Amino acid sequence: MEIEKKLEFLGKAAQYDLCGEACSPMVHRLKDDLGRWLYPAVLPDGKRVVLLKVLLTNACVNDCLYCANRAGRDCPRMAFTPEELASTFDALWRRGLVKGLFLSSAVDGKPDDVMARMIAVAEIIRRRYGFPGYIHLKVIPGASKAAVEALARWATRISVNLEAPSPEALKRIAPAKNFTENLFAPIAWIKELVEEGKVLLPAGQTTQFMVGPGGEKDQELLRLAQSLYRDFGLRRVYYSAFQPIPDTPFEDHPPTPAWRENRLYQADFLIRRYGFTVEELPFDSEGNLSREGDPKLLWALKHPEFFPVEINTADYYQLLRVPGIGPRSARRIISARRKGNINCLEDLKRLGIVTKRAAPFITLKGKKPTFQMSLI
Ligand code: SF4
Structure with a gap:
């Protein structure tokens, strides 16, 4: 299959993954004159750049209920080889069209096999093509510690999508995944690897929650976010308001309103930058933030x-x-x-x-x- 077609398709398939560089679904992609999908992003050092944001493959053995790439969904499946993706990135970089890479993937086999192909992409880009810049790599759920370490060696930033704030909420949206072993353990490993000096990760690690369909409360999300910042040194937690995708079990599930995502970001900012604790935030009796006012103003009024x-x-x-x-x-x-x-x-x-x-x-x-x- 032509590389350009794969780039178009797997770039589009990556749209649901937040890069963690101030890319959010609210930030629109740039479609350049070649029809490639590129993302404007703000790096942790404040620089504005364009990233190539792409999946290695959209073929998946898992069946997360909300996901466009879930197994069994009727859609075309494609995959890059590591050589193809690395040389495509290099060509875009040399032409000045991108300044960095965000690479994620669906899971088309054993997690460590997918990780091995992602590691190969990053290694070729760094070693053969000498790219010194920004690479954000996503950890595949269920990967081993050795694979996580090998991936982190090439990354500027690494992330694990926690998706939900508890095993119960995760079961409701991704029944095949184990919250503790598949998702939380890699976050703790990455923290250890950085502390032991085994990996550098200049832009640290981040995570992302899918907000809404798991029935989680804002308080649960923010309590875990607080612990991730304090105890695991995460740089950012991202909140992605759920949008239903046709031909998935959640196609009729109501979308999560944008204001909820916005309130979560406001509350997260209060925890991360203003010295607030979750316990101080103004939640309603259900444990959710109010639509009516921003959490800092509501706190002040109370x-x-x-x-x-x-x-x-x-x-x-x-x-x-x-x-x-x-x-x-x-x-x-x-x-x-x-x-x-x-x-x-x-x-x-x-x-x-x-x-x-x-x-x-x-x-x-x-x-x-x-x-x-x-x-x-
Ligand atoms: S693991 Fe789940 S969320 Fe990830 S691509 Fe596969 S079905 Fe989608």
Whole structure:
């Protein structure tokens, strides 16, 4: 089969996998003039690049209930050989069309056999073609520790898709997978390998959850995310709102609304960057985040005892609790205070603070600023 046809097809098949480089389903692919599927992405160092995002194969022996590539689904199946994929990437790179690779795969045999082909792709790209740049490799569920280590040697970033936050939720969407052995164990191995200095992984490891069809609660997802950040050193957790795919057992399952994915990202950010714990987040009685307002604002409204925060004396973490103030603006406030007092909302506006949101929760030199209350 022609390489271009495979590239078109297996690039399209990779669309459900988040690369973990600020690619989300909301970020649209670029279809270049050759009809190839490329993704704009933001790397962990903030650089904007285009990645070739592709599957090695879409043939799968597993039958995860939500997946377009599941065994038995009537669709064309294709596979690259490692040589084909490596030389295709090299040609795109040399023409300046891509700056990195995101490689995932369905499971068309034993997990370690699929991993061996992925390792071969990365090794050829690095050794034969001398590519020094960004390669994100996805671990195949059920791979051995030796295969995970061999894969990680060539990767800038590696990821394992946990898919669900518990064995029970995973059973509801991917009955053939074992949460602990197939998915969680590799995350712990990768942590060990990095700590032992056996692999470098400059952009660390990430994971992804499929949100919705497993019946999981936001609280479960975020509790596990918190532990993954704290205990396993993950760089990012990605949340993918489920969208039904025709001719799968979940084709009639309602799609997960985009606002739920958005709320999860907001809450995740509070845990990762703002010093919040899951226990502090405002969940409803079912354990889910509210559609009505962002979690930081809802937390602030529920905690009047914490406010007002005096902008001229509060520490970094107190400032971060104020709606409308993020890590960058909190740092700007602290640096501006060294030069003198912050006297009015205009001063804050100049520092990039969303004053409409912050005003009800602050004082400036002991005085509450006058403001118009904004709606949630
Ligand atoms: S293992 Fe499951 S999620 Fe992955 S490609 Fe196969 S059916 Fe899809």
